[in-house]
Amino acid sequence: MPDAAFDPRHPQIRRDPYPAYAALRGRGSVQHVPSAGTWFVADHRRCLSVLTDARFSAAQGQQLRLRRTPLPATMLSADPPDHQRLRAAASPAMEPRALQVMTPWLESLIAESVGAAVGTLRSGAAVDLVGQVAQPLAVAVLARFLGLPAADLPSFAHWGHAVSVNLDPFADPDASGAAGEAMHVMLQRFADLMHRPVDRHGALTLLARSHADGLVSPSEALAAAGLLVVGGLEPLAGFVTGLLAVLVTGPHAGDRDPARPRSVVEEVLRYDAPIQFMARRALADVDFGGVVIPQGDHVVALLGSANRDPERFVRADQLDLARRVNPHLSFGAGPHVCLGAPLVRLLGDLVVRAVPADVPRLIVREAELTHAVVPRCHSRLVVAAGAP
Numbered sequence: 001m002p003d004a005a006f007d008p009r010h011p012q013i014r015r016d017p018y019p020a021y022a023a024l025r026g027r028g029s030v031q032h033v034p035s036a037g038t039w040f041v042a043d044h045r046r047c048l049s050v051l052t053d054a055r056f057s058a059a060q061g062q063q064l065r066l067r068r069t070p071l072p073a074t075m076l077s078a079d080p081p082d083h084q085r086l087r088a089a090a091s092p093a094m095e096p097r098a099l100q101v102m103t104p105w106l107e108s109l110i111a112e113s114v115g116a117a118v119g120t121l122r123s124g125a126a127v128d129l130v131g132q133v134a135q136p137l138a139v140a141v142l143a144r145f146l147g148l149p150a151a152d153l154p155s156f157a158h159w160g161h162a163v164s165v166n167l168d169p170f171a172d173p174d175a176s177g178a179a180g181e182a183m184h185v186m187l188q189r190f191a192d193l194m195h196r197p198v199d200r201h202g203a204l205t206l207l208a209r210s211h212a213d214g215l216v217s218p219s220e221a222l223a224a225a226g227l228l229v230v231g232g233l234e235p236l237a238g239f240v241t242g243l244l245a246v247l248v249t250g251p252h253a254g255d256r257d258p259a260r261p262r263s264v265v266e267e268v269l270r271y272d273a274p275i276q277f278m279a280r281r282a283l284a285d286v287d288f289g290g291v292v293i294p295q296g297d298h299v300v301a302l303l304g305s306a307n308r309d310p311e312r313f314v315r316a317d318q319l320d321l322a323r324r325v326n327p328h329l330s331f332g333a334g335p336h337v338c339l340g341a342p343l344v345r346l347l348g349d350l351v352v353r354a355v356p357a358d359v360p361r362l363i364v365r366e367a368e369l370t371h372a373v374v375p376r377c378h379s380r381l382v383v384a385a386g387a388p
Helices: 011-015 018-026 044-052 058-064 082-094 096-122 129-146 150-167 178-195 203-212 218-230 233-248 261-271 341-354
Strands: 030-033 038-041 277-282 286-288 291-293 298-302 362-369 378-385
Touching (some): 044 298, 082 341, 096 233, 096 378, 129 150, 129 233, 129 378, 203 218, 233 341
16 A cells, blocks of 8 residues: 555555554654545644644544534534533533442442453353453443443443444444434433433433533533443443453463553553544644644544654553553543543453453454444454464
8 A cells, every 4th residue: 555545444554554654653744645635643742732732623623524414513523612511511420429439330340241251261162352241341331321221221232333333434324324213212212311310420410410500402412422322332342352352362461460450451542542543623824843734724643653653652562561651642632532531441440450360361263343444443352262
């Protein structure tokens, strides 16, 4: 594939984007690709600038999406001052007190889920880390976080999988198709639960409270709930899959400090992030060391590349579970930093603690990535003990 035709959709880049990222950084880190009509920023320092500089619009960056259906008004597709207002409506769900209430349930769920998978592996059988562990875990966690009753779990699993296509900027889900129908039915159920809350600590209840306080409209509250599903479910499952794979396969299995699970979590996030890039649009001319991005041009910050930038990380292409300084950009940065980061980190800590140090060394029998460009994650990852 010619370097000048960098395209995240190219099969070779989807399989392994990191050589292409290194090539971009080698050519100067800020590159305009005429065929995409877009500037790609590949180094850590400038990616951080794109994400934190008010001269780059997140709302207008959404225009790069290849879709006919419009995006609802959410914190993802808004700039200040609306961004702060919409974010404030959902942020109480991620406050320490809310997560503290959820933690005992999470510990029990993860211990049961990981314990069952480890028991199956010890018996000599194979386990699909996606379908048998990560996906069901992500569905259960997100459902509980929202405050859904247990009876809604099967329906929520179906809705969540169907609407997740909306996260991929290269997909164009038809509003009248499966994704649109699932979103409609899911939001109808969410609206009902906002009127008759089941869990007073759940995100749906907190969004309903934000509406009652006049912070958001009913449609904005529902859009925020939908965004939590679209932006949360598949990336969370992808992260758990990657974390488990590191803990039980390859040379790093068992190679961790049990007293520092967060180091493992942060390094797995850095090494292969589910969200590999974020789009912006320049609201003014921006000079990056002599390379000027003109006002009105689209810009993509390649987070996956920034996370492997050797100017920022020692041994950037090596997985180091003991890495202590780890300013990765896997959650973004600045005003639009991922709202769900505290929940992801909490979940990751608990998964690391739940995996026994003496789990049998496993090999990967089958591995298949999803068809989506975003998030970057597996649709199937089967592991087992012994020879392939």
